[in-house]
Amino acid sequence: MIQDARVLQPEFIPKEVAHRDAEVNHLSRTLDPLTLGESPETPLLLGPSGTGKTCIARFTVDRLREAVLELEYQYVNCWQDYTRFRLLYRLLDGIGQTLDIHRRSTPKDELLDRLHAYDGKPYVVILDEVDQLESTDVLYDLYRIRGVHPILIANRETDLFSRLDERVRSRLQSSVRIQFDKYGTDELVAILSDRVRWGLDDGVIDTEALRYIAEAAAGDARVSIGILRTAAREAQSQGLDHIPMAVVESAVPEGKSELKRKDIEKLTPHQHVVYEIIAEADEVSPGSLYDAYRERVDDPKTKRTIRNYCSKLEQYNLIRAEGQKRGRQYRLAARAPEP
Incomplete structure (x- = not known):
């Protein structure tokens, strides 16, 4: 039944996206100067969890890399790499400069010096959950590094800006805001239909069941994909050749609980x-x-x-x-x- 389990993970980045054309186009236009060898304004992607911010950022950068051959790229989840050292380490790792760095003994300033000395291709870095950084001073550090171009992702602008010092706040005032709203039910059904098409056997679940999942997810794509994944696993474990509504209904609370457990773990x-x-x-x-x-x-x-x-x-x-x-x-x- 499950042909490609990766498709049923929320972090899967598809080759095509549904119902976010305006956001993709806005971010693409913001990053367009990179295709001319110029520096873009900083994009700031805002919106609730499960609205596609991370997916659209990574999808758009992947498309940009097809157009700009000379481009480095790194994705950083600041909920995991929330200290100054971890963030700088991840950025250096993206350009292959961490082989002789010792996590316990290498000074943070040495990591920053290495980034300042970087003189390679333009370097796009997606900083996801940027409001989770232990200290936002590191953002000011990044703005002073030539050739590094951040894309910032956060849930709410007020929560992010309340933690910034004046130097960083003034820099971000001119950033390009791209707002992501919760998905509608029809939009989630379309997203789930794509995941089914890419990851499951043909005809294993009908539109009525997908709509039930979408309504239970209340606009959150992460939740809807989690419920679909739970239902597919349960149907497969029972040896079924389709996902009946009874399995979908029982998957709703378990899918939500699994996502909550993952959020607590991080x-x-x-x-x-x-x-x-x-x-x-x-x-x-x-x-x-x-x-x-x-x-x-x-x-x-x-x-x-x-x-x-x-x-x-x-x-x-x-x-x-x-x-x-x-x-x-x-x-x-x-x-x-x-x-």
């Missing part, structure tokens, strides 16, 4: 602590949350950083914030109602 150590405190309480105020957090870690972050962590957890539907200011309470996000 939290940074300090975010894990924050999530655990909220999970242990029915509800907790920001002040009580911060007090409990300080008791559990040796090197606590600031209150502002913890607020940013909570905002990120909320964006990924891991927690819910209710109330304003002193009346605010955090609690785990309730499971979304089934369609």
Whole structure:
């Protein structure tokens, strides 16, 4: 039944994309100066999780590389590479300059010096989840490196800009904003139909079942693909030659739970602590949350950083914030109602 499991992963980058022509064209126009050997404005891709930001960025850069032969490229997930050292290391790795770098002993400034000394092809770097960087000062470092051209991806502009110092904020004021909204049901059905066509046997699932998945996903492509993957695996394990509606219905909660587990696994150590405190309480105020957090870690972050962590957890539907200011309470996000 499953012919290509890679297609059923959310990070799969297709050779063609559905229902994001305007965003692809906008990003392509922004990057066009690279085809003339010039520097483009910095694109800033904004929108909720599961709206195709990462896919469109990588897809568009792949197309650009077909047009510009002399072009280096690196993708960095800043949720994983969130420290200054990790980010600089990943950028150097993209141009093959990490062989003699020791993660524990090489000074960060030496990594930056190497990037400054780079004098090769134009270097496009996608910084995904850029608001997760431990320190945004590294963005200022990148803006000072000739030949490095970042594409920034974040959920909300306000969360990103609230953490920037004036130097970086002024640089980003002129960036090209490209907004991604949640998908409609018909758009998700089209996306799922493509994944079925590329990754599964012909005719294994009907449009009614795909629409059921799309409605359950509520505009989030990651969720819809996760449900489809769960349903396909279950049908295959049962030895079925198609995916019946009963399997699809049972796959909805499991597909959502699997995605939530993955999101929890990628939290940074300090975010894990924050999530655990909220999970242990029915509800907790920001002040009580911060007090409990300080008791559990040796090197606590600031209150502002913890607020940013909570905002990120909320964006990924891991927690819910209710109330304003002193009346605010955090609690785990309730499971979304089934369609």
